[in-house]
Amino acid sequence: MRDKILIVDDTEINREMLAVVLGDDYKIIEASDGRQAMKIIDESQDEIMAILLDLIMPEVSGYDVLKYVSDIGLLDKAPVLVISTESTYETERECLKLGVSDFIRKPFDNVIVKRRVENVVDLFMYRNNLEDKVRMQTENLERQNKILEMQAQKIRESNEKIIDVLGTVVEYRNLESGEHIKRVKGFTKILAMKAAKKYPEYNLTPKRIEVIVAASALHDVGKIAIRDSVLLKPGKLTRDEFEYIQSHTIKGCDILEQIDGAWDKDYAKTSWDICRYHHERYDGKGYPEGLVGEKIPLSAQIVSIADVYGALVSKRVYKDAIQKDKAYHMILMGECGVFSPKLMQCFRESKEELEKLADKYDKIAEDEQEN
Template sequence: MADKSILIVDDAEINRGILSEIFKEEYDVLEAENGRKALEIIAAKKDKLAAILLDIVMPEMDGYRLLEKLSEYKIPAKIPVLMITADGSTDAERKCYEKGAADVIHKPFDSMVAKHRVMRSIELYESRRGLEQKVTDQTRVLKKQFMVLKKQEERLRETNARIIDTICTIVEFRNLESGYHLKRIKGFVQILANTAMRNYPEFGLTPHKIEVITNASAMHDIGKITVPDSILLKPGRLTADEFDIMKSHTTRGCEIVKMLADLQDKEYLEVSYDICRHHHEKYDGKGYPDGLKGEEISIAAQLTSLADVYDALVSDRVYKSAFTPSKAYEMIKNGESGIFSTKMLACFDIARPEMEAMVARTKAEEEANAAAGGAGMMSQ
């Protein structure tokens, strides 16, 4: 260990000489006759020091004061400091340990015993440093692996979301809806949810929950893929039997969500299932399929329901033309499209400008794309 040094701090030259003889074969030995000189050496050589042997009784700065000074810089946590004293009392020994000493060697000392105790302290510190380094290395490796897994999880989540959105878009195309319907539903849900989070903390909404609900809201009508075209695309009023079949899209949607379980994590699956089944429930209990009432309806289903009703009103459908946003607002507030909670309606009031802006923006995009498509066909 010639690359390591031991510092002996003692005002008595003879004591320094005796200790130097003990360790000179294994270590470079450095000497200081007082505490101030020791501080200079430690500042310059601390990375090379294997141990510090410190006499207590010294002029200028005694061993206790020097130990306190070293503790301020956390030196005893990195380098074992062994106190050398002729005071064999328990109080003196306790004081050494309280101030950070690794061990205490009593004068007069046996050279073999002193060497053994110093070497044991050095080995313990080196072993601890080795373990700390292993923990640090393993933590670094685990952190790197975690980041890789997290990125893989994010990519998988993005892929799954695209698959789900594609499936839902196919349903909307079959329903003669444009892809903007899903875009608006998700946008309306996000706007309403953020408004609810800011104004009604009792809903327990968080940014993470809002993200899950927003993405899951795209699944609300997936069950319509099971509804026959003759009913789904009927321009007139549905008969009672036809309406029963149409209403089944909620429960059939739940069956499809279960089949997609491998593409979704548990939380997303549960919210998607809830939205599919309950987005037609009404606050007064007159919705379907379960006739839920009041707060029996989850916040996710309430948000999706209001977003779906609003988009249905402001959009062209096979059975009606689009209402203006202001007319749609009045119809929802007046209960013409089902009853919503006062809190949901209050959120709707606050979010109205942002939702109307989204309607205008998406309809402009839709018209521009349609015009571009028509122009393309004319040029062929």
């Protein structure tokens, strides 16, 4: 507790006079020279509420004490009032630069001494109390932020668990979808990160990319509702079968709407957009709504390219895998539909990364077959 005033003066009568004036209101400790003062400060700095300091003392001067008080950070907590016969402009300027709060002239006037000490001490006590309150509020806010971060992390984990569960259902329902989902997520991340860097106007923050990548696993969730005879047909689909399998975009959204409220709105909305619109094309020739250009949600546009590339370079029940370089040129030449020019540029610049990831999954698939 800060309840003591340290009086530093090499003249005993000066210390006694100040002690008499201030003794009724404060606890007084005295030092007869600068060296003793620094020792007392070192031992009792948490108890000192103010220092009355003479400047001119033998060996260790008041200036030395003042610099020491500044070095240990005590000036921020306890004011220093200079007691001196010196009143030159240069002296005051130097003292103020060193952090002195006020001056008391010799010979002492009891009223002035008492009032100046009271004013400075009250001001520092108020400031320190205010700083303590601010610090406590800051600590409380930091604790609350940590709690919110933990809650947000739990929500993210819950969202991803819902997505993983549904993705696993698709994996068991559609023989190729398990590996395809992993590829789509990887390709989606590559394209989204490239788009974020190349086109800031997309506002693809790391958090947004994280959501899109996670939600991409549900692009084909509607296939859960498609009959095996069509979903797993090894040959070419008839027109009616093709139209039927196209309905997986609508059926998937119906499934997602059934779990509305159980997960974060951003994850839910992004998953819904991807599920419904990942077969739309930039020229309006996609399905189910024939959306044109930027009316197609960006998340669905990115996943659409990742989905097509993943399907081309993967072996399916009805086809062999297409060579990566050929698949790359098929997409660029519009053989798989028209995509956003900006995202096509991202696709061009991501060729090596996409092929490297595809090779990685091919190796994993080969190892699994051998085992």
